[in-house]
Amino acid sequence: MLVLIVVVIFVTQYPTYQKDRELEQVDINRNLELMQLMTAGYVQQLTRDADVIAASPVLQMYIRDLSAEGLLSLEQAFLNLAGLRPSYDQLRYIDRSGVEQVRVNNYNGEPQLVTQGLQLKIHRDYVKAGLAGEAGSVFVSRFDLNVENGRIQVPFVPTVRVVASVHVDGEQGGMVVLNAKANELLQHLRTALPDGTDLVVLDDAGGWIAGGGVADWAFADDSASRFSASYPALWQQVRGAQQGQFELEDECYNYRWHRYSDPRVESPELLLAQRTAGEPCSAVGMDSVKKAGVRLISGLLVTYPLLLLWRRANTRKWQMQRVLAENYHQLQVVTQMSGHGLLMVDQQCRVQWINPEGERLLGWTEAELIGRDLHQTCHVTPDGHSLHDGPCPTLHTLATGEDSRADKDRMVGRNGRIVHLSMSVRAFGDPENRGAILAIADVSRHVETERNLTQLARTDALTGVLNRGAWLSVVSSWVDNDNAALYVIVLDLDHFKRVNDTFGHGAGDTVLKTFVKTVSHLLRRDDVFGRLGGEEFALAVRHLTKEQVLVLAERIRVAVGDMLCTLDDGQEITITTSCGVAQYSGEESLKQLLEKADKALYLAKHAGRNQVQFYQPITDNGSE
Numbered sequence: 079m080l081v082l083i084v085v086v087i088f089v090t091q092y093p094t095y096q097k098d099r100e101l102e103q104v105d106i107n108r109n110l111e112l113m114q115l116m117t118a119g120y121v122q123q124l125t126r127d128a129d130v131i132a133a134s135p136v137l138q139m140y141i142r143d144l145s146a147e148g149l150l151s152l153e154q155a156f157l158n159l160a161g162l163r164p165s166y167d168q169l170r171y172i173d174r175s176g177v178e179q180v181r182v183n184n185y186n187g188e189p190q191l192v193t194q195g196l197q198l199k200i201h202r203d204y205v206k207a208g209l210a211g212e213a214g215s216v217f218v219s220r221f222d223l224n225v226e227n228g229r230i231q232v233p234f235v236p237t238v239r240v241v242a243s244v245h246v247d248g249e250q251g252g253m254v255v256l257n258a259k260a261n262e263l264l265q266h267l268r269t270a271l272p273d274g275t276d277l278v279v280l281d282d283a284g285g286w287i288a289g290g291g292v293a294d295w296a297f298a299d300d301s302a303s304r305f306s307a308s309y310p311a312l313w314q315q316v317r318g319a320q321q322g323q324f325e326l327e328d329e330c331y332n333y334r335w336h337r338y339s340d341p342r343v344e345s346p347e348l349l350l351a352q353r354t355a356g357e358p359c360s361a362v363g364m365d366s367v368k369k370a371g372v373r374l375i376s377g378l379l380v381t382y383p384l385l386l387l388w389r390r391a392n393t394r395k396w397q398m399q400r401v402l403a404e405n406y407h408q409l410q411v412v413t414q415m416s417g418h419g420l421l422m423v424d425q426q427c428r429v430q431w432i433n434p435e436g437e438r439l440l441g442w443t444e445a446e447l448i449g450r451d452l453h454q455t456c457h458v459t460p461d462g463h464s465l466h467d468g469p470c471p472t473l474h475t476l477a478t479g480e481d482s483r484a485d486k487d488r489m490v491g492r493n494g495r496i497v498h499l500s501m502s503v504r505a506f507g508d509p510e511n512r513g514a515i516l517a518i519a520d521v522s523r524h525v526e527t528e529r530n531l532t533q534l535a536r537t538d539a540l541t542g543v544l545n546r547g548a549w550l551s552v553v554s555s556w557v558d559n560d561n562a563a564l565y566v567i568v569l570d571l572d573h574f575k576r577v578n579d580t581f582g583h584g585a586g587d588t589v590l591k592t593f594v595k596t597v598s599h600l601l602r603r604d605d606v607f608g609r610l611g612g613e614e615f616a617l618a619v620r621h622l623t624k625e626q627v628l629v630l631a632e633r634i635r636v637a638v639g640d641m642l643c644t645l646d647d648g649q650e651i652t653i654t655t656s657c658g659v660a661q662y663s664g665e666e667s668l669k670q671l672l673e674k675a676d677k678a679l680y681l682a683k684h685a686g687r688n689q690v691q692f693y694q695p696i697t698d699n700g701s702e
Contacts, residue, residue: 110321110352117263120266122338128216128254131169139547153180154539160182167184170256172199175200177200179196203219208255209250209252213248217343221281221287239258241255280348333352422516486498498522535548544606544608564661565627566660570655570656574586594615624692657678657689675693
């Protein structure tokens with residue numbers, strides 16, 4: 079009977095012992111996977127920001143002409159971006175000679191433009207990597223301490239640098255460098271770990287980033303402080319396995335190596351670990367053995383073993399259900415607190431669940447969205463048009479099992495509004511029952527930033543009208559594609575240099591802005607007005623007769639002559655303008671059309687200024 083009791087207890091309790099061990103390992107794996115997800119999301123955010131800035135039109139235009147006006151626009155754009163991203167210590171543009179051209183520092187959330195003390199950084203590894211990078215490549219530096227003028231900044235400023243190579247017209251144009259606060263990622267990672275455990279992070283050379291006590295960041299100036307130097311044999315073991323467990327000073331470490339998986343991004347590899355404080359690795363297994371031994375002895379001592387075994391088995395079942403419920407609740411809390419919207423779909427792309435962030439982004443509640451086809455609901459507009467430029471990332475992953483990622487995607491919200499998102503899709507399950515997890519994040523601010531940068535690249539920073547490049551681009555399209563009557567009026571402010579010399583350049587700026595405001599009031603919506611440079615402007619009009627164009631030019635001349643420019647000190651000055659008008663013949667280039675208008679402008683200037691001249695072709699007797 080005793081043997082039978084022992085056998086019965088062993089048979090009934092051994093699966094429970096195994097389940098205890100499995101649950102403990104599931105918890106550890108969940109924590110490590112969550113840290114990997116957080117780290118990947120952090121690096122993805124940094125690389126996305128660097129990509130947007132590197133591809134911005136305002137930066138591309140500055141690199142092409144290197145003008146003072148372009149530099150002012152670029153500095154203002156960087157200040158605006160720094161205000162949107164207070165988590166960056168620095169935003170910089172470094173040219174291909176390794177010299178800082180634009181640098182914005184963030185002090186307690188207040189962006190400040192640095193104009194003095196810009197440094198040569200050609201000797202820094204991250205600058206060398208940026209100059210060697212191909213178009214579209216991004217380099218993520220190792221986690222390190224910020225260095226200013228060759229010295230480590232005190233107090234310590236843990237930093238990770240993201241470098242996006244800038245190429246213009248196929249040539250290296252320098253790089254964009256973001257200095258991000260590494261402590262923000264470390265604080266985020268700590269939220270993934272339960273009580274009684276510590277976060278440990280090492281770089282791929284064995285330097286302590288977190289969890290090393292006084293050794294944290296010491297590798298910046300003391301290589302002997304590294305884990306790899308202090309425990310070389312153990313380091314070789316850890317470095318040789320992608321994940322595993324080791325014991326150090328009677329404490330248990332469970333770890334995984336992580337590297338951001340994007341072929342165009344060069345990033346460091348990090349060891350992410352959970353350390354069980356004050357307990358060796360054997361304590362985990364021994365705890366389960368002790369529990370099993372106690373259950374065995376208890377079973378032997380009971381009077382009614384079979385009854386109590388049944389009761390104990392059911393009690394354990396309830397406990398396991400409670401543990402599973404608690405784990406499920408913890409998973410819900412993690413998904414609810416995640417900065418990404420998370421959705422799960424089945425093989426038919428039907429939604430299985432969605433976290434609160436996903437509900438917020440799409441406007442659907444979980445109850446409304448569950449069971450719906452995600453692609454048909456959120457990726458197709460009411461009139462049947464797909465929001466994808468190519469194949470749907472979710473359907474592609476469900477069909478192939480391959481991970482998909484789209485940095486710029488769109489979905490239809492419940493209210494019909496188009497939401498700009500980044501999306502990562504990962505498959506799970508066997509091919510017959512494959513599902514997928516989607517992680518989505520709002521990138522509306524990035525889209526808006528790109529629009530703002532495009533506007534800055536087209537607009538004259540002082541007057542607000544089109545700049546030379548934008549004006550030429552619009553009118554060139556008219557010349558190439560439109561047969562309607564086209565006229566160009568070139569306007570030049572008379573004796574403008576005297577204004578600058580007499581009253582200062584500030585007064586000259588006031589005159590230019592007042593001139594533009596006066597002229598703009600006389601124009602139609604479709605007329606194209608722009609600043610060619612200095613005090614020279616150009617106006618392109620269509621669908622008017624020659625007489626109507628000359629009347630318009632005369633109205634502008636009179637209005638400018640009548641306008642008063644009030645300076646900051648209260649003085650009022652007047653100015654006149656000369657106008658040269660030319661008609662498009664239908665065969666010439668825009669350059670030739672402008673040359674005709676310039677000749678007419680020269681005649682107006684030569685004849686005494688403050689007048690309108692129309693270009694006449696040269697006759698047989700040599701006159702115009």
